[in-house]
Amino acid sequence: MIEARDLRKEYGDFVAVKGSTFSVGSGEVFGVIGPNGAGKTTTLKMLAGLLEPTAGDAEIAGLDAETTEMRERLGFLPEESPLYEEMTPVSYLSFFADLYDVPGDVAEERLHETLDELELEHRDRKLGDMSKGMKRKVAIARSLINDPDVLIYDEPASGLDPLTTNYVIEFTEQLAREGKTIVFSAHNLYHVESICDRVAIMNEGEIVARGDLDTLQADYGETRYHVYTTVEVPDAAKENGHYHRVVESMDAVEETRGAAESAGGAVVDIRTEESSLEDVFLNVAESGTTGSRYVGEDAA
Numbered sequence: 616m617i618e619a620r621d622l623r624k625e626y627g628d629f630v631a632v633k634g635s636t637f638s639v640g641s642g643e644v645f646g647v648i649g650p651n652g653a654g655k656t657t658t659l660k661m662l663a664g665l666l667e668p669t670a671g672d673a674e675i676a677g678l679d680a681e682t683t684e685m686r687e688r689l690g691f692l693p694e695e696s697p698l699y700e701e702m703t704p705v706s707y708l709s710f711f712a713d714l715y716d717v718p719g720d721v722a723e724e725r726l727h728e729t730l731d732e733l734e735l736e737h738r739d740r741k742l743g744d745m746s747k748g749m750k751r752k753v754a755i756a757r758s759l760i761n762d763p764d765v766l767i768y769d770e771p772a773s774g775l776d777p778l779t780t781n782y783v784i785e786f787t788e789q790l791a792r793e794g795k796t797i798v799f800s801a802h803n804l805y806h807v808e809s810i811c812d813r814v815a816i817m818n819e820g821e822i823v824a825r826g827d828l829d830t831l832q833a834d835y836g837e838t839r840y841h842v843y844t845t846v847e848v849p850d851a852a853k854e855n856g857h858y859h860r861v862v863e864s865m866d867a868v869e870e871t872r873g874a875a876e877s878a879g880g881a882v883v884d885i886r887t888e889e890s891s892l893e894d895v896f897l898n899v900a901e902s903g904t905t906g907s908r909y910v911g912e913d914a915a
């Protein structure tokens with residue numbers, strides 16, 4: 616559905632994106648993460664045809680990123696979305712519906728339906744008088760006015776309070792369940808983890824790792840085992856009548872079992888804990904960009 620082939624962006628001598636390559640399947644949710652300045656926005660803008668790449672190209676549904684046909688299939692939500700302050704949500708969204716040649720009655724129904732789903736009230740209030748969260752909801756509604764099947768969302772919940780953030784993330788999840796193909800960037804890795812099928816981790820203009828979450832966790836994460844015993848074993852803490860030891864290998868689990876049995880006790884429970892995306896991200900960041908590699912089924 617989406618193909619990014621070696622997308623590169625130079626600003627003079629500075630290379631903002633060194634060559635992003637990835638593909639996103641139909642109905643998939645793909646997350647782009649990385650520290651400030653990693654090149655996420657630049658990549659997403661090139662993908663959306665809003666920024667001309669210095670080299671490489673992008674396609675959405677087989678259509679070149681810069682074509683009108685492609686834009687009709689796409690909803691783009693920029694990180695910052697200045698709206699026309701004097702307009703109301705309804706006049707603003709009608710204006711964009713018009714630009715996309717959406718017939719008036721369809722646009723009217725669609726915009727109210729979307730604003731209902733987003734629970735946006737005060738639809739006749741000027742955008743300039745609306746809160747940040749309300750403006751973000753209008754920007755999201757704008758990205759959906761042409762009923763696109765592909766959404767590119769740059770930091771959809773940026774700068775919002777926790778309640779509105781949850782709302783926006785849940786709404787994005789709902790769009791994914793409805794079958795939209797979504798590429799989105801976020802700093803909150805918990806959100807990425809909860810929504811995305813696959814992720815790309817960017818650093819200093821490069822994709823340093825990408826793949827599905829399980830594979831990234833297996834490659835860059837660690838599994839921790841929580842072993843609970845009836846008797847004291849080395850490095851264990853007393854907890855609710857048992858002894859709790861955290862180890863990082865099955866060998867260490869077996870060693871703990873041996874220690875417990877030698878002391879006349881037993882292991883009563885073993886729980887595994889996988890790394891979070893945050894752990895994976897920190898491990899990738901620590902390993903630096905040298906020796907970058909791709910993981911997952913789309914390894915290139």
Ligand SMILES: Nc1ncnc2c1ncn2[C@@H]1O[C@H](COP(=O)(O)OP(=O)(O)OP(=O)(O)O)[C@@H](O)[C@H]1O
Nearest residue numbers: 626629630631649650651652653654655656657658
């Ligand atoms: N128009 C421009 N001219 C020169 N440099 C630019 C321009 N736009 C972006 N850059 C630089 O390119 C790099 C990547 O920027 P980009 O906005 O893509 O990063 P990002 O990963 O989205 O960061 P953030 O998480 O802070 O939004 C940064 O160093 C930025 O300063």
